Amino acid sequence: MTRNHDASTAHPSLDEESLLPRPTRRTVLTAGSVALGGAGACTLAAPFLDSLRRTRASSAASTQEETVLDISVQDLEPGAHKIVVWQGMPVAIQRRTPEMIRALEDPALLAQLLDPQSRIRQQPREAENAHRSLRPDYGVYVTICTHLGCVPDYQNITSLPASGGFFCPCHGSQFDGAGRVLRNMPAPYNLPVPPLHFVDDHTIRLGESLLSPHYGMNSIQQL
Amino acid sequence: MNDNTHPTRSWLDSRLPFLRPFCQHMTRFPMPPVNLLWTLGACLMVAFGLMVVSGLFLSLHYQPDLAQAFDSVEAMERRVPSGWLIRSIHTGGVSLLFAALYLHVGRGLWYGSYKAPRELVWLSGLFLMLLFMTTAFAGYVLPWGQMSYWGATVITHAVEAIPGIGHGLLVYLLGEDTLGGVALHRFFILHFTLGFIIAAVVGLHILCLHGTGSSNPTLDSPHPDRTTRPFAPFYVVKDCLAVCVFLALFAGLIFFLPGLLGKLDNIIPANPLKTPTDITPEWYLAPWFAMLRAVPSRLGGLIAAATSLLVLFILPWLDQSPRHNATYRPLARMGLGLFFIAFIILILAGMNRATPLWVWLSRGAMLVWFLTFLGLLPLAAYRERQASDASTQGDAP
Numbered sequence: 001m002t003r004n005h006d007a008s009t010a011h012p013s014l015d016e017e018s019l020l021p022r023p024t025r026r027t028v029l030t031a032g033s034v035a036l037g038g039a040g041a042c043t044l045a046a047p048f049l050d051s052l053r054r055t056r057a058s059s060a061a062s063t064q065e066e067t068v069l070d071i072s073v074q075d076l077e078p079g080a081h082k083i084v085v086w087q088g089m090p091v092a093i094q095r096r097t098p099e100m101i102r103a104l105e106d107p108a109l110l111a112q113l114l115d116p117q118s119r120i121r122q123q124p125r126e127a128e129n130a131h132r133s134l135r136p137d138y139g140v141y142v143t144i145c146t147h148l149g150c151v152p153d154y155q156n157i158t159s160l161p162a163s164g165g166f167f168c169p170c171h172g173s174q175f176d177g178a179g180r181v182l183r184n185m186p187a188p189y190n191l192p193v194p195p196l197h198f199v200d201d202h203t204i205r206l207g208e209s210l211l212s213p214h215y216g217m218n219s220i221q222q223l
Numbered sequence: 224m225n226d227n228t229h230p231t232r233s234w235l236d237s238r239l240p241f242l243r244p245f246c247q248h249m250t251r252f253p254m255p256p257v258n259l260l261w262t263l264g265a266c267l268m269v270a271f272g273l274m275v276v277s278g279l280f281l282s283l284h285y286q287p288d289l290a291q292a293f294d295s296v297e298a299m300e301r302r303v304p305s306g307w308l309i310r311s312i313h314t315g316g317v318s319l320l321f322a323a324l325y326l327h328v329g330r331g332l333w334y335g336s337y338k339a340p341r342e343l344v345w346l347s348g349l350f351l352m353l354l355f356m357t358t359a360f361a362g363y364v365l366p367w368g369q370m371s372y373w374g375a376t377v378i379t380h381a382v383e384a385i386p387g388i389g390h391g392l393l394v395y396l397l398g399e400d401t402l403g404g405v406a407l408h409r410f411f412i413l414h415f416t417l418g419f420i421i422a423a424v425v426g427l428h429i430l431c432l433h434g435t436g437s438s439n440p441t442l443d444s445p446h447p448d449r450t451t452r453p454f455a456p457f458y459v460v461k462d463c464l465a466v467c468v469f470l471a472l473f474a475g476l477i478f479f480l481p482g483l484l485g486k487l488d489n490i491i492p493a494n495p496l497k498t499p500t501d502i503t504p505e506w507y508l509a510p511w512f513a514m515l516r517a518v519p520s521r522l523g524g525l526i527a528a529a530t531s532l533l534v535l536f537i538l539p540w541l542d543q544s545p546r547h548n549a550t551y552r553p554l555a556r557m558g559l560g561l562f563f564i565a566f567i568i569l570i571l572a573g574m575n576r577a578t579p580l581w582v583w584l585s586r587g588a589m590l591v592w593f594l595t596f597l598g599l600l601p602l603a604a605y606r607e608r609q610a611s612d613a614s615t616q617g618d619a620p
Contacts, residue, residue, distance in 0.1 A: 033463070047305035048280050055284075056302040 067207045073138065074202040081154050081164070083143070086206045087217075090151050091194055093204065094139045094164055094177065101136045103161035104178050112160065113180045115190055122146075122220050123193035124212040132178035132193065139164070140204065141179035142194050146222055147171055147187040157182075166191065192220050248433065253451035254458050255439035260334075261458075262465030263327040269466050270320040270473075271425065275418050277313040281306075285365065287411035289404035292367040293492045311477040317359055318484050319473055321507035324355060325566075332538075332559055335547030336438045342539040343431040349535055351428060354421050356508060361414040367407065368489035369499050375410070376402050377502060384521040401495070443551040501576065509573025510566060516577050517585035527589060534596040541596060544604035545611055552607065558599030565591035 023031075069086045073093060076082060081094035103109060110116040118128045126134055133139045143152050143166060150170035157165040157174050164177030171186040179191030195209035195216055209215045217223055236243050284303050286295040299306035328348065331337055337345035364375045379397060383389040398405035441448040452458070476483065484506075488499045504512040511528040518524035534541070542555070549555045565588035572585040 037463075047308045048276065050305035051280055051283075051303050051309055053304045055298065056304070 069206045070199060071204045071206060072202055073204055078137070083154070084206075086142075086194060089194075089217075090143045091206060092139075092141050092143045092154055092166070094154070096131075096137050096139060096164070096177070100163050100177055101131055103163035104132075104176070105130050106161040106163075109161050109163060109176060112182050113176065114183050114185070114188075116180060118180070118190065120189055120221050122190045122222075124195060124209050124215040126209070126211040127193045132180065132190075134196065134198065138204070139178055140194060140196055140206075141166075141191040142217075142223070143179075143191060144223060145170065145173055145187050146181070146189040146191065147173055147185075152191075189222050192217065192223060250453060250455035252433060252454040253436065254454050255437055255451055256441055256448045257437055257458075258440060259461070259465065260326070260330040261437065262462050263323050263330060265462035265466055266323045266469040267320065267327060268425070269469065270316055270323060271421065273312055273473075274316050274320060275422070277309050277316065278415070278418060280309050281313055282415060285411070287365070287408045289367070289407060292365065292407060296366040308477070311481055312473075315477045315481070315484060316473065317362070317505075318507065319469070319476065321355070321359070323469070324352060325507070328352060328535075329563060332562075333549045334438055334440050335542075335544075335549065337539045338438075338542070338544075338547055339539065340435045341432075341438065344428065344435065345539055346536060347424060347428040347431050349532070351421065351424050353532065354417055354424060358414055358417040358421065359505065360508065361410045361417065363505060364407065364410040365414060366489060367493045369491045369493055369497075370486050370489040370502070372402065372493035372495065373498055373502050374504060375406075379406075381515060381521070381525050384525045386522065438547060440548050443546045443548040503574050506570055506574055509571075510569035511573075513569045513573035513581070513585040514589060517572070517582050517589060531589070531592055534593065538596060538600070542600040542604045544607040546607050552603055554603035554606070555600055558595040558603070561591045562595040565589075565595075 067087065069084070071084050071093060073082075073095065076093070076095040078095050078097045079100070081092055084091050084093065118132055123132060130136075131139065143154070144150075145152050145168040147168065148170060150168050152166035152168040152173065152175060155165060155167050156162055157167065157176065160176065166175040166179065167173075168175075168187065173185040173187035174182045175187075175191055176182070179193070181187045181190050194206050195212070196204055196206050197208060197210040199205050281299060284295060284299050284306065286292055296310075299310050301307075303309075331345060331348065360375075360378065364371045379393060379402060382393045382396065385392060394400055396406075396409075397403075398409060439447075439449070486503070488501075491499075503509075511531070514528040514531060515524040518527050544552070544555075546552050546555075549559050568584050568588040569592075572581040572588070575581050
C-alpha cells in the first residue's frame, strides 16, 4: 500500500494534461485566425459556386411555353414518322400500320426484348401496354439512347418482325418500334415515353399527361 | 520549425529548388518600421484578386454583343443565382480598389518612395495605375447602358483631337465609323486581357520593391529608427489586420449602400440618338475628365490630362533631394498638401456640372498640380541639397 502511494507521488505530473504539450497563446491565436479566415473564404466562395447553378427562367409564362408543345399529326400517313424537338430533346412520333401493331405483339420479337412488358418505369402508367403508347396507332418516344445519350436513328431492324425500330449509331444499341431495347445491347433501358395526351384526334400535346399528372422526365428510371 | 526534415518539403525542394530561397526571402524580408499606410499594398492585392475572380464569373454570363450586352447584364442581376452579389463585388470593388490605389500613390508621394533607388518601383506602380484606369474605362463600357455608351463616345472622341491622324486613329481603334458592336467586342477583350497583364505587372512591381526594400519613414525624423523586423509574422499580421478592415468596408459598401456608386442612367439601354442630360464619369476618372473640360481647346485638354500623369513619371528626377519624408520637408509638405486638396477638388469638379465655378476651381487645381511637381518640389530639392552640401562642407574642416 505504501509502495502504491510512493509510485503515484514519484510521477506527480503523469496525468493526461501533462502528456499533451500546453498550447501557447500564439498557437491558439494562429489556429483561431486561420479557422476564421478559412470560414470567411468558404463563405466568399458560396455566391460564386451558387452562380454556376441553372439560371432562373425570365418569367413563368416562358417556362410554360417551353414545357408544353402541341404537335399536329394530321400530315402523318400510316407507316410514316416525324421528329420534333421538345424541351431540347428529340421526340419521334410514328403512325403505325395494322401490320406494325401486330408485329409489336409477335412472340418472336418479344423473346428478344430486355423488358417486353415495360416493367421498368420508362413510361407513364397509361403506356404500360402491348404497344407502349396511349393509342395503338401512334408511338411517341424520346429518342435519346439510354446508354450514353446519343440520338438513335429511326430505321427498321431487318432481323425482326417489321414494327419500325431505332438504331443508335454510337454503340449499336437496337430498339423495336415501341422503343424497347433488345437483349445484349449496351443500352440498359427502353426509350422513355414523354408525358402526353391527345388534345383532339390529330393533335398531340407533349409535356402534359391527363392520366398521370405527376409523370415527367424526372420520374423515370433513366433518361 | 524543422521544415527541412519534413519529407514532403524535401521532396518539393529537390524538384523545385528555387522554392525554398523564395519562401525564405518572402518571410524574412527585412521591413523598416513602416506605419499603417504601408498596408495599402496588401489591400490592393486583395481587391485586385476579388476583381479577377468576380470578373471571371461575370464573363461566364456576359455577351459582348450589341443586341445582347445590356440584357445579359440585366440577367446577371435578376436571374443568375447570386449574380447580383458577384456584380456588386465587381462594380463596388472598383471604387474601393481605386480609393486604395490613390491612397497608395499618395503615400508614395508623401514619404518620397519614388526616390532613388526605388525609381522602378515608382514607374511600374504608375504604369499599373494607367493600366487600372484603362481597364476600368473599358469595363464601364461593357454593360452598354446610356452612361457606358456616352462616356465611351466622349472619351474616344478625345482621340480625334490629335492633329492629322486623329480621325483615322479613332476609326481604326473603334473598328468602324461609330461606336458599335465591333468596338464593344474590342472593349470586352481589352478589359478581360488587361486583368492578366495587370497581374504580371503587379509581379514586376513587387519584384522591384523586393530588390531595394521598403522605404523607411523615420530616417528623416530627429530619431531615426534603423531596426528591421522580418516580414513574417510581423508585417503579415499587420497586413491581415488592414485587409480585415478593408474587407469590412467592402462588405458594408456592397450590402448596405449598393446604390451609392451606381448611376441610374446606366440602367437605361444605350441609345445612340439621345445623350443623357448629365454625363458624369466614375469618380476615379473624374479628375482627368475635369481637366479635359477646364481647358478651352480640345487638343489642349488632352495634352494637359496626359501631362498631368507624365509629370508623375519624371518625378524621381524632378525631386532629387536626399530627404524622403515630406513631414520633415516644409516646402514639400505644403506643396503635397495643396496637391492632395487639388486632387479632391478635381474629383468633385469632374462629377459636377461644368458651371463657371467648377471650371475655375479645376483650373486652379490644375495650376496647383503642375506648380507642385514642376516648381515647388524641384525648388525644395534644390534648397535641401544646398543645405546638406553646406552641412557636409561645414563638417569637413
